[in-house]
Amino acid sequence: MPELPEVEVTRLSFAERIRGARVTAVRVGKPLRWPLGVSPETLVGRRVGEVSRRGKYLWLALERGGLLLHLGMSGSLSFGPAKGEPGPHDHFDLVTARGTLRLTDPRRFGAVVWSQAPDAAPAATLLAGLGLEPFDDRFDGAHLHAALRRRRVAVKTALLGGEIVVGAGNIYACEALFEAGIDPRLRSDRISRARAALLADAVRSTLARAVELGGSTLRNFRDAHGAAGAFQLDAKVYGRAGQPCVRCGTPIRRIVQGARATFFCPVCQRR
DNA sequence: AAGTGGACCTGCTAGC
DNA sequence: TGCTAGCAGGTCCACT
Numbered sequence: 001m002p003e004l005p006e007v008e009v010t011r012l013s014f015a016e017r018i019r020g021a022r023v024t025a026v027r028v029g030k031p032l033r034w035p036l037g038v039s040p041e042t043l044v045g046r047r048v049g050e051v052s053r054r055g056k057y058l059w060l061a062l063e064r065g066g067l068l069l070h071l072g073m074s075g076s077l078s079f080g081p082a083k084g085e086p087g088p089h090d091h092f093d094l095v096t097a098r099g100t101l102r103l104t105d106p107r108r109f110g111a112v113v114w115s116q117a118p119d120a121a122p123a124a125t126l127l128a129g130l131g132l133e134p135f136d137d138r139f140d141g142a143h144l145h146a147a148l149r150r151r152r153v154a155v156k157t158a159l160l161g162g163e164i165v166v167g168a169g170n171i172y173a174c175e176a177l178f179e180a181g182i183d184p185r186l187r188s189d190r191i192s193r194a195r196a197a198l199l200a201d202a203v204r205s206t207l208a209r210a211v212e213l214g215g216s217t218l219r220n221f222r223d224a225h226g227a228a229g230a231f232q233l234d235a236k237v238y239g240r241a242g243q244p245c246v247r248c249g250t251p252i253r254r255i256v257q258g259a260r261a262t263f264f265c266p267v268c269q270r271r
Numbered sequence: 272a273a274g275t276g277g278a279c280c281t282g283c284t285a286g287c
Numbered sequence: 288t289g290c291t292a293g294c295a296g297g298t299c300c301a302c303t
Binding site: 006070071072075110 | 294295296297298299
């Protein structure tokens, strides 16, 4: 579910409200992808600081450390007063006087990991190797072109990998390639400088627009207020196999790349 | 070394 | 209607 826009929309929906709150209790449910790495009781009494984002990870600062959060494929966070009994998919509660931050994640690919600092283990290990933020000034056509030339994978695979630029998951990688008119099967080292520049712009604009629209709600994404996103109403290719291309009417194709579905228009997107 | 495919876990949907 | 196979937004790891 959660690609960069969903994670950012989630962050914006609770960061200001939780800042300054003191932790009064912590509850953990079933194991997530990685262990919390600290006994939950030791978090009680600490004050919440800034909530920041790196790629699809959130860093929730607490005194003398913080929590690195990831929503995996099916995770979502809610923050509000008076939570009831945890459901079967509620695997982490950070209780404060202002409300409870709750991670709900049916598939449990998500994670909540304690670290003394974002650049200390284990957070640093998880964040190592992440590419540039898409809205970083350094992420431009020249950078993308140079990075793509160093690899020999399909350009879609390179975008998804996150080692060049973070944030575009399966939906937004497909959408950005459509916007740039590039065939997802194009080998990364064959892309021209001009088309790399188009793609960099497309990645940025696709992600920015999705953030503005409140993220995608494929199954049931909600921000921490419980509001649904609207981007799926706007998807041009993702999940539209067999339906006519919005630009030329040709049926959208679905192929598999690296065990992930890819959607594209065989006419509008060229190698 | 880089590229590829499997693994993690659960729920939903399409199809028989 | 009921069962089952297939599929899902991410990322790490083992293997070639």
